[in-house]
Amino acid sequence: MGASSGVISYEGFKYQVESAARDPRTRAILLDMESPGGEAVGAFEAAAAVRAAAATKPVWTLVNGLAASAAYAIASASTRIVSIPTGISGSIGVVLAHFDYSEMLAKEGIKPTFIHAGARKVDANPYQALPEAVRERLQGEVGQFYDLFVETVAAGRPGLTEKAIRSTEAGTFMGAEALELGLIDALGTFEDVLADLSAGGGSVAQTRPVAAGPGATSPTPAVPSARTTMETPVTDTEADQVRASERARFAAILNSPEAKGREAQANELAFNTSLSAETAVAILRTAPRSSGDLAGFVAAKEGRTALSLDPEKQAKGGGNGDETLDWDEVIASENAKVPGYRKGER
Template identity: 50%
Template sequence: MHHIQIAQRVFNTPLMVDPAKALAFLAGLGPRITGREISFEGPDLPPADPADVTLPARASLFGDDLARHGASTSGPPYAVVEGIAVIAITGTLVHRGAWIGQSSGLTSYEGIAAQLQAALEDPAIRGIALDIDSFGGEVAGAFDLADRIRAARQVKPVQAFVADHALSAGYALASQADRIILSRTGAVGSIGVVAMHSDMSGALDQKGIAVTLIHAGARKVDANPYQPLPEAVRARIAGELEDLRQLFAKTVAEGRGNRLDTASALSTEAAVFRGEAAVFAGLADEVADPVTAFRAFVAAPHGTHPTSKKGPMMTTVHEDPANVPAAVAANATPEPASPPTITPLQTEAAAMSPEAIRAEAAEVAQVCAQAARLGVQFDAADAVARGLKPEALRAKVLAELATRSDAAGIVAAAPATSAKESPIIAAARKSAAASR
């Protein structure tokens, strides 16, 4: 293996990768790179199996002819399923490398960009599916590719199917799709940046080896592996990583739109969210079997944009929006007993169209239904009557969950099921029955 090239890509360079996978990498390959066993200093991390370092080759979930297409010089550089281009984003993500891919456990941003451009230029392609299973990789090149994926949405629909991981740099790319669908065990997030420094000074002392660095420029040898990391250098690197985290969060917000803003992305503190917890937090749009969801994407009528522009699906139990307007009419405008006091929320609501009010009320109902699955009860009709915005309601639910238990429970625990029907939906059904 080319250990020197690997070391150059790993140490003293910002990475958007799940820390546990970085630890597994160092446990497996670190001794080969440094020539001796290594120790770790930094945040507490769960133990990792060094065997996890090897990422097996895999074909796309949605097209078994990916390898054949890759080997062909006449066909497209991706699988095609009924007019949908399937672009695999798997393994460790690196900046350059063109067609570094399936067999090596690496996928390059350069190669993904080439496939994306080919799909956009091919008139036979009517949509793009991102088949994602990645713990992340290099910062370099990630944000430029994210911008290209977001721009591609203006030309053809793009959906991300996560089976089972879209973490760190993998999530930076997934977040730029029109929609993100993940499996029940799927994990997304890790909106953060990490850097690793190798200190070999102790090992060199034991071997009686002295390394003299002759340099011009006071900071030329900052973070070199032959000396302990000075605190000033550590602080500077930490500042650079925070700047990159801010850029990461901003990029995610640009891709997710009103589903996840920059402040909310930062507030996750690089946590990983699974299943419905990811949907509730705004990091994903739907929990479903990726193959089934992909088939629905394929089945969308030709010439149409097979993605929802109404924002995220807040629950995997799809309630019929047609049942909501009657309830909205019944609950959105309560009878005042005395001259009302006009609040800013009511003023804003008055300026909204009836269609917008109905759509917002429907989203409030969905948030309340999802909250019930997480064990938090809110009266949807009351929330609509008070003009409570969906974003504010989500924040209240998360605050309630954080108060009840450790935040890790929100991230890792599967939401409890609840058979209680949303009050708005119940009222709609009752109204519809009475009108018959």
């Protein structure tokens, strides 16, 4: 069901986040949000998993359409929240619905009878009117979940007080208004966020401190808000130029005709190397069509196995002959064809 619809469980989400947090190859985590929310039960534990991951490496959330209710609870635990201009954030509230079908059943001449043990076993059933005492108990449960929700957001968004969070009254807010209220940190697109992270925007030095929130199974260490770095200051204009260049590079590689049928290789070359678009496309042009074996391709790229660019040899199961080029030779050969290339650059 989930594989075809996009639905994901809290357990599956937590597993993915925790796996990425443990993976030494992962420099940062990006949560691509398009969700109206979900059940209250499990949401705050999922947020705690994001908070724990954010203590060790940057975790950014992109409101790529909608991050409401439980989805916003999870997003609030991340290091940074960016929304597309038309993205909707908020709905910091809790709802529980009760449907009373008793009058409809009475009109149909149907009278349900419950045979049960335990006085509260049939509380809030839909075939009887809701007693006031049961309503009060349910309202108490909703209030407890709401308190947890507010505490979770306050822990992840230090600039928001619990009073300010409650004052939103579970409203939803688009782009600029969400930014003004402090529900998000910036406006941008998926490409903007990816370029920022690729350009080093997700350095640990920029990770804001977060408090241990409700649902955490162990104390979450705070990340220093500042530290001594050995970085050269970059102007906003220079940063914009870098991001634009990265977006253009991603597009040139991934949208090239050579990437068709070689999607795994194209993604690897685009996101996990600093090769120029021209060099990456040249490599794709001579590479065999993908068999779906990304792990094998990565192993070849890293020199653990020989990288053959001969489709015929690959089709025959060969490719380890004298003609096989290793990764560094391919890069050097292709870079040498780029005008103005200087030896030593990649």
